[in-house]
Amino acid sequence: MREEKNKREGRKIKIGIEGISKAFPGVKALSDVNLDIYEGEVHALCGENGAGKSTLMKILTGNYLPDQGRILLNDKPVVIRNQAHAQELGISIVYQERSLSGNLTVAENIFTNQQPHNKWGFINKKKLWEQTRLLLQTLDLAIEPNVKVADLSSGLQQMIEIAKALSRNPGILILDEPTASITESETMVLFKVIRELQKKGTSVFYISHRMEEIFQIADRISVLKDGCYQGTFTKQDTSIDEIIRLMVRRELKQARFLSQAKDEVVFEARELTGKGFSDVSFQVFRGEILAFAGLVGAGRTEVARAIFGADPAFFGSISMNGKDLKIGNPSQAIRAGIGYLPEERKEQGLFMNMSIESNIIAGTLDAAAVRSWIHNSKISKIAQIYTNKLGIKSSTVKQKVNELSGGNQQKVVLAKWLLLNPSLLIVDEPTHGVDVGAKMEIYHILHELAKAGTTIILISSELPEILTLSDRILVMRNGRIATELNKRETTEQEILAYASGIYQNTKTEKLLTN
Amino acid sequence: MKRLLRDREVSLSLSIVAICIVASVTWPNIFPTFDNISQLLLNLSIDSIVAVGMMILLISGSFDLSVGSVVAFCGGLTAYLLYYQGMFPLPAILIGLAAAGLVGLLNGYLVAKAGINPMIQTLAMMGIIRGAALMISGSGIQNLPPDFNVFGQSKFLAIQSPVWIMFVVVLIFHLLVSRNIMFRKYYYIGGNEKAAVLSGINVKKLKIIAFVLTSLLAGLAGILLASRLGAALGTSGRGMELRVITAVILGGASLSGGEGKVVGALLGTVFIGVVSNIMIIARVSGYWQDIVLGIILIAAVGMDIAFNRPAGISLKTYLRNLTIS
Structure with a gap:
């Protein structure tokens, strides 16, 4: 001015x-x-x-x-x-x-x-x-x-x-x-x-x-x-x-979480190839937060959807806790202990016209039922516990989710996954369209999850978010893993340079031999 | 008051009661008699049974246009087996129902697995099955055996058996849809199919089941109709699909899915039944019935839009924003 x-x-x-x-x-x-x-x-x-x-x-x-x-x-x-x-x-x-x-x-x-x-x-x-x-x-x-x-x-x-x-x-x-x-x-x-x-x-x-x-x-x-x-x-x-x-906001930069990763491979992908990505191999450890960085369209979401069985993979294999997995659809993935919080909250994550409690219980109806008969009071009780736990701001758990702010909506989707309790949770742009306060809360939730032993794959286009949350960073470009970076040694500039192809992949060989 | 009116089951029940009171006062010797009411219920019992299945499909975001044809086909096939093959009623009925289930399986499989639009799939099936029904029943199969007719013509506590069967079907499915895990999932599928898939719900399998159930209920209705009339006609159930969809939407379902209750399906058919009955008593031309029902449907859905907008937003702004998103 x-x-x-x-x-x-x-x-x-x-x-x-x-x-x-x-x-x-x-x-x-x-x-x-x-x-x-x-x-x-x-x-x-x-x-x-x-x-x-x-x-x-x-x-x-x-x-x-x-x-x-x-x-x-x-x-x-x-x-x-x-x-x-x-x-x-x-x-x-x-x-x-x-x-x-x-x-x-x-x-x-x-x-x-x-x-x-x-x-x-x-x-x-x-x-x-x-x-x-x-x-x-x-x-x-x-x-x-x-x-x-x-x-x-x-x-x-x-x-x-x-x-x-x-x-x-x-x-x-x-x-x-x-x-x-x-x-x-x-x-x-x-x-x-x-x-x-x-x-x-x-x-x-x-x-x-x-x-x-x-x-x-x-x-x-x-x-x-x-x-x-x-x-x-x-x-x-x-x-x-x-x-x-x-x-x-400055707080964003201050908070860098400490790694909780243990020395135990939970999930591994080998030469995974599908629509929009090829030859993707990586390992994730228990309690680790592994970030996938890259520009929009680099193939990160496609990899996640293939792992989750939402889209087919043409080639390659995945294994969980050392055991090979064949996943044809998301319900099989969930049974195998994999969760996926999708990129587009409203289109893929939420039942917008339904209540908070219905959304939270969507994946675990049997938790609220005895011999296939649903007890509505149980649903409310479970939903109440999770709205308190995640700090979802609403008048009641019966409120429709389309009346909530983006941050609270995202917490509702997170609550659904916490209830399913996967051992590997893939979160795709978890704070997209979420205000700064809720963003920090979501970071804490994810960090707490990792601390409790859940392995998390974080897909994000926000570099500060990646640097705040992750233990390790895989940068994808044009459907391939361009490089692996260590959070402690890297900077936003370096990640961007690999993501946009300014740096070429010198480290990929090291990654593949791992 | 406004809150109550938002609940379609409540507003519809109140409307039915109000209409009945007016009719009883206007025609005290005709409308509120036992004969008239029991005839009214008998007439709507077949539609109601079909409406229950249609309601489940609409909750899941689909619908089935072939139900009317299935009614004719299933009744025709059962009658054919009884009359020309001399089968006993029970096996004939079971084969008839199995054929209906098969139609539903085909509909469901092609919609869920092959991704054919339900409108196109069931429209095609409507034509195919109608053709088959006409082929089987020819100019109609009459003089069905009494031990089959007993199924639709007997009375219990002075009320005809189709009415009892309707109540049992509504009750069972009302309990299932409101309390059972599997049926609850239809609300999620109708609410957001993509999110349902990503929440681990086996959407394809459940969709197929919904189509099979709808067809089975249409089959049951068809057999009941044949047994009540003691005859099967290739043309029975014509136009039923749209009448039933009208009733179900009046009863609180939405074409985009995720909404509705089984009781609403019953209330919808009752409402239509009462209105038709009154118009007959009032000697209004049959053509007017369709016109009035059409107007009522638009009014009901329009009121829904007005009442269900988020609080604090004027109708004008709400409609404006609707067209954007």
Whole structure:
């Protein structure tokens, strides 16, 4: 905010965000956020997962209405009613998640709502393809307009998303983690495109976790933490360290748990190969927390799902306590003592319309039954014990989980697994979309579990989390284990370097001979 | 009050009682008589038995359009064995039920293991089985043996046997669905199938069982119907699938699964039965029945959306957010 005032006079403010607040049941997603973006500016938005970046952008695109505050577009207050309205106003967004129809062609996807047609509504394919070719050329993409989107790599799909957003010549373009699933050369092309847009006067909101990228592309950087605005800085006046300090709470860095690992192999995978990963071999010890680091799409979730029997493995073997395992489905995995807390809590972990107690008991109904007859009071009793144990904040155990905050929801899923008491628990992004307080509580729960002898495989994209929790780190890249790192000797930078392929795998040989 | 109305079993029971009171006052000599009520119950007993199975399927997030055809086929097959093969009632009934179970097994296997959409699978099966039913019964098999008809035509405590059988079926399945471990899992499957799989629930096996049960109950209903009429018709049970699904949804099930109780299935058919009965008494044209039932269904589901939104959110905002997520 320091020298914003004097700059303000020189440049035209495209969008002003004034005192925006938004609450969801159980969470205050944004409180009193003020920031603006100049015409032709690349404005980066930084913050941890759950800091409110996406919520803020969803307000700009009309998906949410703010509870308080207003938005000024070209100095005039606007109420953005929905995404179509946002597009009319010249605001386009590329979401983190894909919003393409895989069975349609590239051209049809890009021009979904604005395909050239004659007066009877028949689509002019020739013109459509011509327009698509032109647009793809500006992005340096050599893709035919009539290719089906499902046949493209995820990186190319991301570029199609961007092309789709650009097809409307937006005045404001929002990019939410645009480089999460694209290669470095594709990133370079993207940056070139952004520079060109900037010259034409387009304002770009750029959301990313990758600090190097932000400092490469952004003019100014704003930081959000737990829904609160922390300040805006011009690139020259700040540093990566300062931004990270504003984003992260210090407690996170302090707590590094001591290893509880014992010298006893609980689980071993040998040359495991499946869709999205190959030749994955590793061992885990009793009471150990083994982290799988890597970029999104590196194949970590795929490995976990194969071990758990949710997806088939083509090749390789796994063993538990020295005994070979054949696992065809999750219920067999659970019987063998393996648990899996899935990555997408709402889609795969929870029964959103059901009560807390029903969710907690989902895997262990027989614990609440005598000769197959369920005693509902027993369910409540068990659920009560676990809500107390994990500190789940709710009015009663009969409350529906869709009324809980992300952190409490995740604890409900954890409670389900604690009840099943697996000897190997795989947790996939256990603190995704969870506020900082609940995050620390979940760390403690996992640590306590490990202390009690449960072996934990942690899949996480948050490096501080990996450094806090894990005993050992396997870095995956392109479906293979790139290297093994020791927590005590490694740094975030080193992990990232292996994950993105800057360092090559010198240590893998050592790993395989183990 | 609002809380109570949210509970579909409660609001539906109250509606039924209210309608019955109004009808009793309006037609004191026709509606509240023993004959009328017992006829009403007899008429809805066949639908109710089928509705119980349909309710279980809907709880698990599926449904079965072939039940009406199974009713005709199973009744027809049993009648065929009795009339043309001279079989004893018991083996004929068992073979009929086995055939119904087989249809369910096929439906369940193809839906759960081959991943065919239940709508398409059971729609196809509806046509296939209807064809088979018409083939077997021809223009209808009449004059079924009395020792078979006794099954659907006898009375106990002045009430016809199909009504008793309906009550027994509802009672057994109500207990099972509300208290038994296996049946409880259907709520999880309907609530979130992916999460159910990852929680170690054997979703495929349970889905197959649900289809088999539904078909078996439809088979039972078919045999009961044939025995009550003393005849089997290839066309019986036509349109039953949609009527039963209507009743079950009125009774608190949701097409997206995870909701509903067996008692709700009974209340749904009772409600439809009472409304139809009153319209007959009032000499309203039969066409109006379908129109009125359609309106009632939309109203009931609409009220659900209005009542079940999270507390503190206006209906307008809620509907707005619905379309986004």
